[in-house]
Amino acid sequence: MDWQDILFKFVGGLGIFLFGIKYMSDGLQKTAGDKMRNLLATYTSNPIKGIIVGIVVTILIQTSTGTTVMAIGLVNAGLMTLRQVIGVILGANIGTTMTAFIVGIKIEKYSLPIIAVGAICLFFISKKKVQYIGQIIFGFGMLFLGLSTMGGGLKPLQGLPVFTDFIIQVSEVPVLGVLVGTVFTMIVQSSSATIGILQTIADEGMITLQGALPVLFGDNIGTTITAVLAAIGASVAAKRAALVHVIFNVAGTILFTLALPIVHRAVLWIGEDVNIRMQIAYAHGMFNVTNTLIFIPLIPVLAWIASKVIRGKMTEIEFKPKFLDARLLATPAVALGQAQNEIIRMGTYAREILNDASDYFFNKDDKVANLALQKEQLVNELERKITEYMVKISQSGLPEGESTKASTLMHTINDIERIGDHAENIVELSELRISNKVEFSAEAENELREMLKLADHTVERAIYALEHSDKEAAADVLVCESELDRMEESFRKSHIARLNQGQCSGTSGAIYLDILSNLERVGDHSKNIAQFILQEDQH
Template identity: 30%
Template sequence: MYDTFLLLLQVLGALGIFIFGMKLMSESILKLSGEKLRSIMGSMTTNRFAGIITGFFITCLVQSSSATTVMVVSFVHAQLLNLTQSIGVIMGANLGTTITAWIVSLFGFKFKVTAIAVPIIGIGVALSFLKGVKRRHLGGFLTGFGLLFLGLGELKNSVPDVKSNTEVLEWLASFSQYGFASIIIFVFLGTLLTVVVQSSSAAMAITLTMANLGWLNFEQSIAIILGENIGTTITAWLASLPANTAAKRAARAHFMFNIIGVIWVLILIVPFSNFIHWLYDFSTSFLPWEKLGSERTDLTNKLALFHTTFNFANIILLVAFVPRIATLVTRMVKDKDTGQEGTFQYLHSYNLRAGELNFQEATRAVQRLGGITQEMFEKFIDVYEHPDKDMSSQVKELNALEKESNVLTDELTEYLIRCTSDEVSEETRERAFSYMRVASELEEIGDCCHRMTNRAVRRYKKNRLVTDAAEKEVIQFGKLVQRFIELYSSKLDSEVSAADMEMTLDFEQAINEKRKELRKRSVGRMMESPDNVKGELLYFDIVNTFERIANHARNVMQGLPKKID
């Protein structure tokens, strides 16, 4: 009993080293090139075929289909990708994750991995202590790469030999006595394994290790691999349960794509297996398999070939049906009328393992917040300009925008804090801090618009109006402030140049001077007509609020990232 418990701990420890190494690799790559990856994804808005290529490339680079899927959901939520395009990226991610199987099969069992892993870890750790952010990230990548192979080697050494554990082998063999039902059993085991370890790459490493050591034959292994393809979608589906509609649809599309693939392969399991054997034998004429692996790794090479061929064939078969899959999952996951579609799905699913790639959603939220303030100010001007009309509907809309602004600011701030605590580059971290300041200033502008609207409504209800000429001056003043708001709204998705800052200071100075001028005229009117002091005070308050909005607008421009000339 003690020996069994110790063996289990050794296997878990080896698996932990493998998973941690892969996580460190993925995070380091994201820190090195997260901005470029976001640019690649952001520019990929053409068609599903471009999406497949993009998904394959990014997953090969970050070695995590989960990270790619998380990014896809983020871009769908931010409306940078539609559902059809996102399914293409998910297809490519499925193909990209097969690279892990090839790495494990071709290098994990051919060499004495500790002889490779330890020097790589040494180089990576040394680079991690050097100056320069890129060197440190490169060091993290090499350290993770070395840990991946070290964990794989420990996993191979921890799994007991078949000859000394014949009873376990007989127990596994007993599941192969039920014909097609045996395949279903092993599919279920593969699904369960992936859900337990929460990593299809780790589950694949375990499967290939057991196959290499003789615990599993080809038929059992491919059934487990099919189960792993289902298991990796279940983890994403579970993570999307508390998330928004876009997240649920993307996760459901991932599940539909993989489950359809597993079904047709199970129906054609015999001819497809024969095709893999033939393809492997045929490839020996131009690929030196005997140099890439030994007789024992011949099986693992075939399994890696099966995994790649299955995912590639599934893409070929289903790529034409992507619009139908999108329509199906749209019907399965209905739009909500709860008003929560503006919130962050990752704030609810707490899945920030790819914060670098998710950051595009924060940018989109800042733009939305800026759009809200612009819309609120325009509605205020509309209300102020028509004292003789019933503007109750506009006031209700403005109140709803103010509530949305408060909710969005709170969630955006929490989201940015989570992003900065996640593994992101220094550039992204600095941008997150600047967005926190910008979000706070934008919320203040929204509050100012809300307060001014309430004061305007009070003026009309109590008939505390000033002269027609003074009312027109307020409208003109408001148009000047509105142009300032339009300036910062146009810069929320870009960098602020020196010319932009010069224009900002010009706006602020012009608004300050206009406020002083209108205040002076208001004081003069109060001295001439002291009976309307309350009306003038409300007028006075709105004029002062315009200046406060200008100050917040200046702070927004100062808080945004600056363009280096």
């Protein structure tokens, strides 16, 4: 037996298979528009919607792990609640069965022509949309080529007594099959890949459906390890979400392993006339759909268990307006007050992004950077929703005094959003600094620390002035803004002097000057808010 040939074909086939899934997934994302995170954060207001979004996103990105990790990132930032994320996790488990169904279609002999069609679309047609479709087709063909290569490599194993004895043992002891599936998926880090391998082995006649089912159930436990790793060091909410993922898959595996004879008969009955690869896909679908139906009414219980096991306070930020209520539009003055509350909330987040940007620059913690970027998405979303609400208030008709206030608030929305944008720019510049290992002199760092502190104070006073219509605070903002302008000019000169003396590199100089410029713009937008407050007072 040529062990080298077996190993090379298996490892190479697995590589081609994983590449096929990834490449097809990238093409699907580009075709659908890369808005998965927004879809997750925006359309998951209740668990049923969460399940549907989880299914759709997972089908589009072809990995339940990716969806779950993305959802955990959002819950970590407080942009989704634990109950919302449970719905997404349940949906992701259903969505991931799509790969098994694709593998169930036996078209390996057509894999090369499929790759050729994909290549033609990719390399001979200049239209972007066609290229993305070509990418999907190319990945689809690669997926089957990988399966075919793996199958060819594993075929000689069926004549090996050690292997056949092990497969018999797995068939007779379901717990051993579950363990094999769990460990293998933990190693490969992709349940789609391990289920694809299982379908290929079964298709080669190396394992029966009865023996394959426990391994399949174990694959579902193994896929939770990535979510657990993503939650390490994350917020309490993220850890709870990862725990729910584990509970869901472990409970489902225990249930289906205990009911193995019934599951086996059900799969044979549903998939009577199909190949064993498709029968495994049916079993995978049955596992996740049944599990989801069982757990939908238990979502509050899952959230309660996760809260009891993982203790700690959890701050949840709703990724939607908190104060805007369409019913209040009938009373425009009240609606205007609620809009102001939402604008203040938006301003608070914009200030937090600036603080997170500062924290990231000095402490280089990626989690803080992710948090800042997610809050920035929230600020953008609030800007859109508040503007729509304010337009409706204006259409309802306001008394002259209220109308002036509404006009002031409308102007401030854009300035707050721009403060968030400049803070995001600082996060990106910090990322550039960290990835390129750019060092700053102690003097430059101190200057940035000083200016960041003043910029934060300026934003804080501007938001306070807006909330309380406080003209003293607004006047304070104008003083701070002038000081920020002076600092920017002074620090720019001193940094250019350091560059000329060779104390700093060109890259550090460019990053430093860009941060100064962004902070100066933060001051300008704070000044705009303050001036609107002062003008309103004059009216």
